[in-house]
Amino acid sequence: MFKVNENYKNLKASYLFKTVATKKAAYAKDHPEADIINMGIGDVTLPICPAATLAMAKEALAMGEKATFKGYPDYYGEPYLLEAIGNYYKNSIGVELDPEEINVTCGAKEDVSNILDIFSTDNRVVVPDPVYPVYLDSNIMDGRKVSFITGNVENGFLPMPDESLDGDIFYICSPNNPTGACYNRDQLKVWVDFALKKGAVILYDAAYEIFIEDADCPRSIFEIEGARRCAIEFCSLSKTAGFTGVRCGYTVIPKELVASDGSSLLSMWKRRQSTKFNGVGHITQRGAAAVFTPEGLAQIRANIAYYKENTRTMMKTFDKLGISYYGGKNSPYIWLRCPNGMGSWEFFDLLLEKANVVGIPGEGFGKSGEGFFRLSGFGDHARTAEAMERLEKLLG
Ligand SMILES: *Cc1c(COP(=O)(O)O)cnc(C)c1O
Numbered sequence: 001m002f003k004v005n006e007n008y009k010n011l012k013a014s015y016l017f018k019t020v021a022t023k024k025a026a027y028a029k030d031h032p033e034a035d036i037i038n039m040g041i042g043d044v045t046l047p048i049c050p051a052a053t054l055a056m057a058k059e060a061l062a063m064g065e066k067a068t069f070k071g072y073p074d075y076y077g078e079p080y081l082l083e084a085i086g087n088y089y090k091n092s093i094g095v096e097l098d099p100e101e102i103n104v105t106c107g108a109k110e111d112v113s114n115i116l117d118i119f120s121t122d123n124r125v126v127v128p129d130p131v132y133p134v135y136l137d138s139n140i141m142d143g144r145k146v147s148f149i150t151g152n153v154e155n156g157f158l159p160m161p162d163e164s165l166d167g168d169i170f171y172i173c174s175p176n177n178p179t180g181a182c183y184n185r186d187q188l189k190v191w192v193d194f195a196l197k198k199g200a201v202i203l204y205d206a207a208y209e210i211f212i213e214d215a216d217c218p219r220s221i222f223e224i225e226g227a228r229r230c231a232i233e234f235c236s237l238s239k240t241a242g243f244t245g246v247r248c249g250y251t252v253i254p255k256e257l258v259a260s261d262g263s264s265l266l267s268m269w270k271r272r273q274s275t276k277f278n279g280v281g282h283i284t285q286r287g288a289a290a291v292f293t294p295e296g297l298a299q300i301r302a303n304i305a306y307y308k309e310n311t312r313t314m315m316k317t318f319d320k321l322g323i324s325y326y327g328g329k330n331s332p333y334i335w336l337r338c339p340n341g342m343g344s345w346e347f348f349d350l351l352l353e354k355a356n357v358v359g360i361p362g363e364g365f366g367k368s369g370e371g372f373f374r375l376s377g378f379g380d381h382a383r384t385a386e387a388m389e390r391l392e393k394l395l396g
Contacts, residue, residue: 007140007141007142015364016361016365019364020040023349024352037356037357037386037390039384040358040375041376041379044307046303046306047242048246049241049242050299052291055289055290059286073282076102077103080289081285081288085097085250089220092219093219095223102250102252103253103269103270103273105250105277106247107238108207108251109134111234112203114276115232121143123144124166124169125139125147125167125169128151130176130179130372131178132173133365133366135171156181157179171203171205174204176327176331177207178362179327179335180328180333181331183218192227196229201232202232204221204233204234207234208330209235211331212330213329220233227254228255229254230257232252232265233252234249236249237288240291240304243288246287306381307378310332315328316388317388321395324336333375335362335373335374336372336375338373339395343370344372350394351394354394355394356390357387357391359373361373
């Protein structure tokens with residue numbers, strides 16, 4: 001009789017978004033007249049920019065012509081897309097990469113989990129709390145030992161390493177989902193120096209880099225001296241270019257990143273990808289490359305500005321109400337402290353029932369998220385403004 005991976009029994013049922021949806025549906029059923037505003041969305045809502053849709057349509061037509069038909073794509077990304085991403089790093093972020101160090105995939109969610117294939121299950125993993133739940137669960141599936149580093153009001157949800165912190169693999173998500181908190185240059189330098197000293201690796205999730213406004217917050221960990229010897233960076237076109245339904249991301253592994261036995265992590269990753277992955281579709285890659293053209297970048301930045309207008313509307317409201325919050329400036333999310341010492345779910349129920357507004361209870365992103373709440377800027381301007389008017393009435 002076959003045996004299953006016993007580690008799966010250690011996973012907690014992922015109840016967060018399901019519970020939110022169930023509670024919302026139950027309320028809507030009992031109150032059919034209620035005009036519910038969903039401020040919980042973790043997905044984009046604006047359509048894909050015309051530069052990308054046009055490029056994808058052209059490539060789709062080319063695939064239907066004998067002369068331009070293509071089969072399997074390159075395992076690691078077509079050369080024109082690697083060049084486009086490399087130029088984006090160079091011109092928009094100020095980081096020089098070898099195109100070979102860039103690996104194109106179907107998205108960051110699978111990359112942050114798949115990368116674990118190249119690491120021993122003996123490694124001790126450190127995950128921030130609160131954070132994107134994928135880091136924890138993917139390690140539990142492999143049976144790795146995970147400990148947490150706490151984000152809280154004292155550290156502004158930006159936990160820093162100290163002498164007592166031990167581990168081999170450290171996750172950083174900056175700007176963070178859900179808190180929107182973003183490390184500055186000095187803080188990231190401390191993390192990089194710490195990892196180099198420990199002989200540890202940093203898995204750096206930069207899915208929200210394009211939302212960064214503060215000049216002092218790096219858009220890539222490779223802006224930090226020494227990071228090429230200790231960090232892997234995960235990026236995605238999902239939130240930056242509205243590709244959540246198209247699927248494209250890229251992972252950067254510097255050539256200098258080697259294990260103590262001399263193994264190159266880049267070579268191992270390429271070996272892993274060529275064995276278990278057959279490349280990203282040509283249509284998607286053409287669309288992605290178009291995002292990095294001057295027209296494409298102008299178009300996606302206009303979309304980001306639209307979402308930022310929503311976070312500004314929210315920030316004004318919470319400033320007025322005297323409710324403290326994180327994020328918003330460098331992130332599409334606002335992470336607010338539930339007023340009057342309320343718990344996350346208590347506040348969720350209050351907003352749903354008294355303002356017909358839905359958000360995400362912070363507790364669902366980790367123990368340290370209790371007492372906090374995530375609101376999303378991915379919605380519509382008028383609906384966001386309406387939601388904030390209701391909150392002012394309810395909490396003012
Ligand atoms: C949305 C998100 C991703 C993106 O994943 P894709 O698979 O590229 O859509 C990655 N990391 C974080 C923290 C996210 O919130």
